Amino acid sequence: MPYKAISTIGEFGLIDKIAELAEPTLQSVPELLQGIGDDCAVYKPSGKLLQVSTTDLLAEQVHFDLLTTPLKHLGSKAISVNVSDICAMNALPRYALISIAVPASFSVEMIEELYKGMSHAAKEYGLAIAGGDTSASRSGVIISVAMIGEVAGELLTERGGAKPGDLICVTGSLGGAAAGLKLLMREKNIMLEHFENNEPYNKSVMADLKEYSEAIQCQLLPLARLDIVRFLHSRNIRPTSMIDISDGLASELHHICRRSNTGALIHESRIPITPSTRRIADELQDDAITWALTGGEEYQLLFTIPKAKHEVISDNREISVIGEITDPDEGIFISDIYGMQIDLTSIRGFDHFSG
Numbered sequence: 001m002p003y004k005a006i007s008t009i010g011e012f013g014l015i016d017k018i019a020e021l022a023e024p025t026l027q028s029v030p031e032l033l034q035g036i037g038d039d040c041a042v043y044k045p046s047g048k049l050l051q052v053s054t055t056d057l058l059a060e061q062v063h064f065d066l067l068t069t070p071l072k073h074l075g076s077k078a079i080s081v082n083v084s085d086i087c088a089m090n091a092l093p094r095y096a097l098i099s100i101a102v103p104a105s106f107s108v109e110m111i112e113e114l115y116k117g118m119s120h121a122a123k124e125y126g127l128a129i130a131g132g133d134t135s136a137s138r139s140g141v142i143i144s145v146a147m148i149g150e151v152a153g154e155l156l157t158e159r160g161g162a163k164p165g166d167l168i169c170v171t172g173s174l175g176g177a178a179a180g181l182k183l184l185m186r187e188k189n190i191m192l193e194h195f196e197n198n199e200p201y202n203k204s205v206m207a208d209l210k211e212y213s214e215a216i217q218c219q220l221l222p223l224a225r226l227d228i229v230r231f232l233h234s235r236n237i238r239p240t241s242m243i244d245i246s247d248g249l250a251s252e253l254h255h256i257c258r259r260s261n262t263g264a265l266i267h268e269s270r271i272p273i274t275p276s277t278r279r280i281a282d283e284l285q286d287d288a289i290t291w292a293l294t295g296g297e298e299y300q301l302l303f304t305i306p307k308a309k310h311e312v313i314s315d316n317r318e319i320s321v322i323g324e325i326t327d328p329d330e331g332i333f334i335s336d337i338y339g340m341q342i343d344l345t346s347i348r349g350f351d352h353f354s355g
C-alpha cells in the first residue's frame, strides 16, 4: 500500500486530522473551553488549585530510534514522560500542547500512528490534547510536549522537604527499562549485520522477543505512576519530597538529598528488581543493580514520608521502602547484601552532556 505524503493534504489537512485524533481526549476535561482550532487553547482553572507545568522534548537518534520504536509507542511515551513529571509534584495532569517537526519522508499514516498513541495515553491519564505546532524538519523527528497539571496547595510535593528519619520509598520495580534497551540494541545490531551481509532478516533469525516482553514494554511503553498519586491523595498523604526516576535511582536520590540538605542510606536488598530483569542481566553478563541505580527512563516515583505514616501506605504492594533519610554529614550510601556501605555519590545516572 503506498503511503500518503503529507504534502498531499497540506498543513491544514494535517491539523484537521490531528484534531480528529485528539477529539476523544476532550471528554474527561470539561474545564477545557477551547481545544485545537483557534489561536490558543482556553482552560478555566479551578480557583483553589495550584497549576504546575512541564515540558519534555524527544529528538530522534538522541532519545529514540525509529528502527526499534513503533510510532504508536513513541506517541504514548511522549505523553507518559510529561505525566511522570506532573506526578512527581503529586499533581494531576489536565492538558497537553504538542509540537512536532517531521522530515518530508514522513507520511500521513505515520502521523496518525503517532497521534493514536498520544491520544490513547492521554485518555488513560484523563488529560486533553489541547493544541500544538507543526513544522517540517531537515534532521529527523522532534516531538516536544508541554503539559499543565493541577494540585491542591496542601498536597503539592517538591524535591526539597525530606527530613532525617523519613522513609525512602520507590514505586514498581527498577532496571527493566535498561534491560529492554539492551535487548533492543542487541536485536538492532543483529538486524544491521544481516543487512550488511545481504542476508535476510526475518522470523528465523529474529530473537523471540516474547520472552522479554516485560522489559521491552518498560522501555518502549513506560507508564507514569498516576495510580500512585491517586493512592496518595486517597490516603491524604503528602510525601515530604518526591521526584520521578528518569535518570536512575542514584542520581534522583542525590537530587532529593541536595535540595533537602540531607544524607540517605538505602539497602541493596530492598531495591525492587523483577526476576525477569535479573534473568536478562545474567544472560547479558551485566548487573541488574547497576541498571536500577544508573539506568534511565524508568518513570517510577521516588519519595519520602515520615516514619509515622508507614502504616498508611504499607498495604500498597507497588510501594517498597528502600531506606532512610539521614543527617547531611552522613553522606549518601547504599549498603550491599554483605552490609558493606558504598558511597552513592560516585555513581551517577545518564548525563546528556558528559563524555
Ligand code: ADP
Pocket: 015, 018, 035, 036, 037, 038, 039, 040, 041, 098, 099, 100, 130, 131, 132, 133, 134
Ligand atoms: P498558528 O499559525 O496560529 O500558530 P496553527 O495553524 O499552527 O496556528 O495551529 C492551528 C491550531 O492547531 C491551533 O489550535 C494549534 O494549537 C493546533 N495545532 C497545530 N499543530 C498541532 C499539533 N502538532 N498537535 C496538536 N495541535 C496542533
Ligand code: MG
Pocket: 132, 133, 134
Ligand atoms: Mg502554529
